[in-house]
Amino acid sequence: MEINGGQVVYEILGAGNEAGPFIALTPGGRFSKDIPGLRPLARALVNGGYRVLLWDRPNCGKSDVQFSGLSESHMRAETLAALINGLGIGPCIIAGGSGGARDSMLTTMLYPELVTKLVVWNIVGGVYGSFVLGGHYIVPSILAVRGLGVEGLLRVPEWKERIAENPGNRARFEALDTDEFLKVMLRWLNAFVSKPGQTIPGVPDDMFDNIKVPALIIRGGENDWDHPKRTSLEVSCLIKGSELIDPPWPEDAWERAGEKFTATGKFCLFDTWVQAAPAILEFLGR
Template sequence: MISQECRAGAVAVNAGNVVYEILGEKGDLIALTPGGRFGKDVPGLRPLAEALTEGGYRVLLWDRPNCGASDVQFYGHSESHMRAETLRGLLSALGFEQCILAGGSGGARDSMLTAMLYPELVTKLVVWNIVGGVYGMYQLGAFYVLPSIQAVRFSGIEGLLKVPEWRDRIAENPNNRQRFLALDAAAFLTVMMRWLNAFVPKPGQTIPGVDDEMFNRIKVPTLIIRGGENDWDHPKRTSLEVSCLIKGAELIDPPWPEDAWERAAEDRAAGKVAHFNLFDTWVQAAPAILDFLDS
């Protein structure tokens, strides 16, 4: 196992540095993953991590590729496929043979896909705010992929340097500027079109870019916190369908208000981020997660 002295830093995985941090002194490891392209320091994530460490676990927080201070990377069937491969490499580099996977929103998808592709790594799985549905999938493609495609089509690779999201990645990690400039425009667009296609709703794909039959590979105990009643991004229906696809999965009601995500999104749109962040309610899931993990 990793020594206690090496509790934070960066390791190279698939030719890109991945920034990580480990909380807690002992216990089984939980790899905790947030949503979107948010990094490990996004408000709301650390309180949940700290609550889990107080429950007797260690928690791995990590900046996925294209998040936080890690290096940008662009390959794979989808961005979640790339992240799953990266997580496997990160765990191996840190000396962990197995762990518990936990994540919300995009982190739920990343965690489920990791459990599908690398089942030998996973002992238990906990997911919430699962993205699905026509609106949720198109929204992700439009928000995370289309701006990059349009920037390169109209301004070449240098156009990526003007995309607000990528400006943030360069600000947190100046090495990313050269990583962008070194990209081949045609090859980058090929990857982006593949990533965009993953977000096009298709029969037999309850979550973006993943065939439903892949859920048969998840055989570990699984806890699903269902989506809110009126959550357009993480529909209640999607979490119910996923609970049917993972044999033996336990489905529970959300410990936060049914409209928590919608209200947080409204506050964020109104510029009230300091008042209410998207992941502020996640710590409320700690008791349920700990009960499940300890059972």
């Protein structure tokens, strides 16, 4: 589907559940809908009677690269709202983990009429988590453009992957105005600068007042620096009437998965997500 001048790739699972409510399911980072660990959770939700929308957000997977908005999550929220409206599946359930949790919460804040329930886990926050994301996702592009212009962007490993998955992205990069691109990147980077009154990156706390639907929060692990337990607790306070539950996976699941990923190069950070299916289905079934 073309949204805001770019193609967005999506997939719907559970076509046989014709009467089942839709769940828009979003992973973290700049990972695609095909990242290991996401589909087992989606299938478990389908087996529970739901239909699941999986999508490659802009700058992820096979979708077109796009650069606009107050932050990348603001852009993704606008895209998801347009996708839900374009498919005619709203209002629906919104669910996501890690960066997908932030995207899901922001979509609910900005487009409350499109959401019936909200489920989030692995919520990013804190100085370390925010600092790491800004350094990982934004700074390399800034340095590349300042050093070599658009040619530098074409050498960034992440963007090389986007071009490999979607060759049309090369022309989209080559058409960028570097000055405007840098303005957007600095705006996106600023979203990851920890500030008073912003529990999650780039989102003022008072925007949580817009979330009025039933919400389930699966808290972060005890020593998870990327998705702090404290951030989950603060979000549960900000979303009035929300339900906070302990993680259905081990407290150190994220750290152990990170160690395995570093040692073997095999992506396994989302492998535990399927363990949340029973709790999610119980919450949605009420």
